[in-house]
Amino acid sequence: DGGITQSPKYLFRKEGQNVTLSCEQNLNHDAMYWYRQDPGQGLRLIYYSQIVNDFQKGDIAEGYSVSREKKESFPLTVTSAQKNPTAFYLCASRLADNTGELFFGEGSRLTVL
Protein backbone atom coordinates (compact mmCIF):
# COMPACT_ATOMS: atom_id res chain seq x y z
CA ASP A 1 0.00 0.00 0.00
CA GLY A 2 1.26 3.46 -0.86
CA GLY A 3 1.72 6.04 1.83
CA ILE A 4 3.98 8.27 3.86
CA THR A 5 6.02 6.93 6.73
CA GLN A 6 7.42 9.15 9.43
CA SER A 7 9.79 8.05 12.13
CA PRO A 8 10.24 8.11 14.97
CA LYS A 9 6.71 8.57 16.24
CA TYR A 10 7.91 9.90 19.60
CA LEU A 11 11.26 11.48 20.28
CA PHE A 12 12.77 13.02 23.37
CA ARG A 13 15.75 15.28 23.10
CA LYS A 14 17.92 17.22 25.47
CA GLU A 15 18.40 20.92 24.89
CA GLY A 16 21.29 21.67 22.59
CA GLN A 17 21.00 18.46 20.56
CA ASN A 18 20.15 18.21 16.90
CA VAL A 19 17.59 15.61 15.88
CA THR A 20 16.54 14.33 12.45
CA LEU A 21 13.00 13.26 11.63
CA SER A 22 12.57 10.84 8.77
CA CYS A 23 9.89 11.08 6.06
CA GLU A 24 9.58 8.52 3.26
CA GLN A 25 6.84 8.25 0.66
CA ASN A 26 6.11 5.67 -2.03
CA LEU A 27 3.30 7.60 -3.71
CA ASN A 28 5.59 8.88 -6.47
CA HIS A 29 4.74 12.43 -5.43
CA ASP A 30 7.08 15.21 -6.46
CA ALA A 31 6.12 17.76 -3.80
CA MET A 32 6.87 17.18 -0.14
CA TYR A 33 6.23 19.36 2.89
CA TRP A 34 7.08 19.68 6.56
CA TYR A 35 4.63 21.30 8.96
CA ARG A 36 4.72 22.03 12.62
CA GLN A 37 1.61 21.96 14.79
CA ASP A 38 1.42 23.30 18.32
CA PRO A 39 -1.48 22.50 20.69
CA GLY A 40 -4.70 24.17 19.59
CA GLN A 41 -3.05 25.66 16.55
CA GLY A 42 -3.15 25.14 12.82
CA LEU A 43 -0.34 23.82 10.65
CA ARG A 44 2.62 26.07 9.95
CA LEU A 45 4.89 25.40 6.97
CA ILE A 46 8.56 24.80 7.77
CA TYR A 47 10.03 23.73 4.40
CA TYR A 48 8.78 22.34 1.13
CA SER A 49 10.32 20.73 -1.90
CA GLN A 50 8.93 20.33 -5.40
CA ILE A 51 11.75 18.37 -7.00
CA VAL A 52 14.84 16.45 -6.01
CA ASN A 53 17.77 18.59 -4.88
CA ASP A 54 15.59 21.65 -4.46
CA PHE A 55 13.70 22.98 -1.45
CA GLN A 56 12.26 26.26 -0.24
CA LYS A 57 11.77 27.87 3.16
CA GLY A 58 8.29 28.12 4.56
CA ASP A 59 6.98 30.49 7.18
CA ILE A 60 9.01 29.20 10.13
CA ALA A 61 12.24 27.76 8.67
CA GLU A 62 14.60 29.23 11.26
CA GLY A 63 16.30 26.51 13.31
CA TYR A 64 15.40 23.76 10.83
CA SER A 65 17.16 22.20 7.84
CA VAL A 66 16.11 19.71 5.17
CA SER A 67 17.52 17.76 2.26
CA ARG A 68 15.96 16.16 -0.81
CA GLU A 69 18.48 13.79 -2.27
CA LYS A 70 15.85 11.30 -3.38
CA LYS A 71 12.31 11.74 -4.56
CA GLU A 72 11.03 9.43 -1.85
CA SER A 73 12.78 11.03 1.09
CA PHE A 74 12.59 14.44 2.77
CA PRO A 75 14.23 14.36 6.22
CA LEU A 76 13.93 17.30 8.61
CA THR A 77 16.65 18.23 11.08
CA VAL A 78 15.63 20.22 14.13
CA THR A 79 18.76 22.03 15.18
CA SER A 80 19.78 23.41 18.55
CA ALA A 81 19.08 26.87 17.11
CA GLN A 82 15.33 26.18 17.19
CA LYS A 83 14.20 27.90 20.39
CA ASN A 84 10.93 26.04 20.98
CA PRO A 85 11.24 22.67 19.25
CA THR A 86 8.66 20.79 21.29
CA ALA A 87 5.81 20.21 18.84
CA PHE A 88 4.03 17.76 16.57
CA TYR A 89 5.77 17.53 13.19
CA LEU A 90 3.87 16.44 10.11
CA CYS A 91 5.29 15.45 6.75
CA ALA A 92 3.06 15.56 3.69
CA SER A 93 3.23 15.07 -0.05
CA ARG A 94 1.15 15.67 -3.13
CA LEU A 95 1.33 15.57 -6.90
CA ALA A 96 3.40 18.18 -8.69
CA ASP A 97 0.38 19.90 -10.20
CA ASN A 98 -0.15 21.55 -6.80
CA THR A 99 -3.89 21.33 -6.94
CA GLY A 100 -4.53 17.99 -5.34
CA GLU A 101 -4.96 16.91 -1.79
CA LEU A 102 -2.13 16.53 0.66
CA PHE A 103 -1.36 13.12 2.07
CA PHE A 104 0.08 13.17 5.57
CA GLY A 105 2.31 10.87 7.52
CA GLU A 106 1.31 9.91 11.06
CA GLY A 107 3.50 12.59 12.54
CA SER A 108 6.44 12.76 14.90
CA ARG A 109 6.00 14.16 18.38
CA LEU A 110 9.20 15.81 19.60
CA THR A 111 9.67 16.74 23.25
CA VAL A 112 12.69 18.66 24.43
CA LEU A 113 13.57 17.92 28.03
Added chain:
Amino acid sequence: RKEVEQDPGPFNVPEGATVAFNCTYSNSASQSFFWYRQDCRKEPKLLMSVYSSGNEDGRFTAQLNRASQYISLLIRDSKLSDSATYLCVATTSGSARQLTFGSGTQLTVLP
Protein backbone atom coordinates in the same frame (compact mmCIF):
# COMPACT_ATOMS: atom_id res chain seq x y z
CA ARG B 1 -5.79 39.16 9.01
CA LYS B 2 -5.18 35.44 8.61
CA GLU B 3 -5.37 34.07 5.08
CA VAL B 4 -7.77 31.34 6.14
CA GLU B 5 -9.97 31.88 9.18
CA GLN B 6 -12.13 29.46 11.08
CA ASP B 7 -14.16 29.74 14.25
CA PRO B 8 -12.11 27.62 16.67
CA GLY B 9 -15.13 26.52 18.66
CA PRO B 10 -15.46 24.33 20.55
CA PHE B 11 -18.80 23.29 19.16
CA ASN B 12 -20.56 20.92 21.54
CA VAL B 13 -23.65 19.37 19.96
CA PRO B 14 -25.93 16.47 20.88
CA GLU B 15 -25.91 13.29 18.86
CA GLY B 16 -28.18 13.60 15.84
CA ALA B 17 -27.82 17.34 15.55
CA THR B 18 -26.93 19.20 12.38
CA VAL B 19 -23.87 21.40 12.64
CA ALA B 20 -22.29 23.79 10.16
CA PHE B 21 -18.82 25.30 10.02
CA ASN B 22 -17.69 28.21 7.93
CA CYS B 23 -14.23 29.08 6.75
CA THR B 24 -13.28 32.37 5.10
CA TYR B 25 -10.28 32.92 2.85
CA SER B 26 -8.67 36.21 1.89
CA ASN B 27 -6.76 35.28 -1.28
CA SER B 28 -9.16 35.67 -4.18
CA ALA B 29 -6.76 33.65 -6.35
CA SER B 30 -7.44 30.53 -4.28
CA GLN B 31 -8.76 27.81 -6.51
CA SER B 32 -8.88 24.49 -4.71
CA PHE B 33 -10.43 23.90 -1.32
CA PHE B 34 -10.54 20.96 1.04
CA TRP B 35 -11.87 19.95 4.40
CA TYR B 36 -9.61 17.78 6.55
CA ARG B 37 -10.49 15.98 9.74
CA GLN B 38 -7.95 15.66 12.52
CA ASP B 39 -8.44 13.41 15.52
CA CYS B 40 -6.66 14.20 18.75
CA ARG B 41 -2.90 13.66 18.43
CA LYS B 42 -3.26 12.23 14.93
CA GLU B 43 -2.48 13.43 11.43
CA PRO B 44 -5.07 15.30 9.34
CA LYS B 45 -6.98 13.17 6.87
CA LEU B 46 -8.90 14.37 3.87
CA LEU B 47 -12.62 14.52 4.54
CA MET B 48 -13.70 15.96 1.23
CA SER B 49 -12.74 18.29 -1.56
CA VAL B 50 -14.95 21.32 -2.14
CA TYR B 51 -16.26 21.85 -5.64
CA SER B 52 -17.72 25.03 -7.08
CA SER B 53 -21.12 23.45 -7.49
CA GLY B 54 -21.13 22.07 -3.96
CA ASN B 55 -20.80 18.39 -3.16
CA GLU B 56 -22.22 15.86 -0.80
CA ASP B 57 -20.79 12.69 0.68
CA GLY B 58 -23.28 10.88 2.86
CA ARG B 59 -24.01 13.08 5.88
CA PHE B 60 -21.45 15.69 4.84
CA THR B 61 -22.07 18.59 2.47
CA ALA B 62 -19.43 21.08 1.38
CA GLN B 63 -20.16 24.35 -0.36
CA LEU B 64 -18.09 27.12 -1.88
CA ASN B 65 -19.14 30.76 -2.16
CA ARG B 66 -16.55 32.54 -4.29
CA ALA B 67 -18.30 35.91 -4.16
CA SER B 68 -18.10 36.02 -0.38
CA GLN B 69 -14.91 33.95 -0.24
CA TYR B 70 -15.99 31.28 2.15
CA ILE B 71 -16.45 27.55 2.23
CA SER B 72 -18.76 25.65 4.50
CA LEU B 73 -19.14 22.15 5.87
CA LEU B 74 -22.49 20.80 7.00
CA ILE B 75 -22.73 17.63 9.05
CA ARG B 76 -26.18 16.09 9.38
CA ASP B 77 -27.27 13.52 11.96
CA SER B 78 -23.98 13.90 13.82
CA LYS B 79 -22.43 10.82 15.42
CA LEU B 80 -20.17 10.50 18.43
CA SER B 81 -17.43 9.47 15.99
CA ASP B 82 -17.65 12.85 14.26
CA SER B 83 -15.92 14.43 17.27
CA ALA B 84 -12.67 15.86 15.89
CA THR B 85 -11.07 19.05 14.69
CA TYR B 86 -12.01 20.12 11.18
CA LEU B 87 -9.43 22.03 9.16
CA CYS B 88 -10.16 23.95 6.01
CA VAL B 89 -7.50 24.39 3.34
CA ALA B 90 -7.24 26.82 0.45
CA THR B 91 -4.73 26.34 -2.34
CA THR B 92 -3.59 28.42 -5.26
CA SER B 93 -3.00 26.48 -8.43
CA GLY B 94 0.51 26.49 -9.80
CA SER B 95 2.22 27.21 -6.53
CA ALA B 96 3.48 24.64 -4.07
CA ARG B 97 3.85 27.43 -1.58
CA GLN B 98 0.26 28.65 -1.53
CA LEU B 99 -1.45 25.97 0.47
CA THR B 100 -2.94 27.53 3.58
CA PHE B 101 -4.58 25.84 6.53
CA GLY B 102 -7.10 27.29 8.89
CA SER B 103 -6.51 26.77 12.61
CA GLY B 104 -9.33 24.27 12.83
CA THR B 105 -12.77 24.04 14.40
CA GLN B 106 -13.18 21.64 17.28
CA LEU B 107 -16.38 19.59 17.34
CA THR B 108 -17.56 17.42 20.21
CA VAL B 109 -20.69 15.34 19.72
CA LEU B 110 -22.28 14.50 23.06
CA PRO B 111 -24.37 11.40 23.84
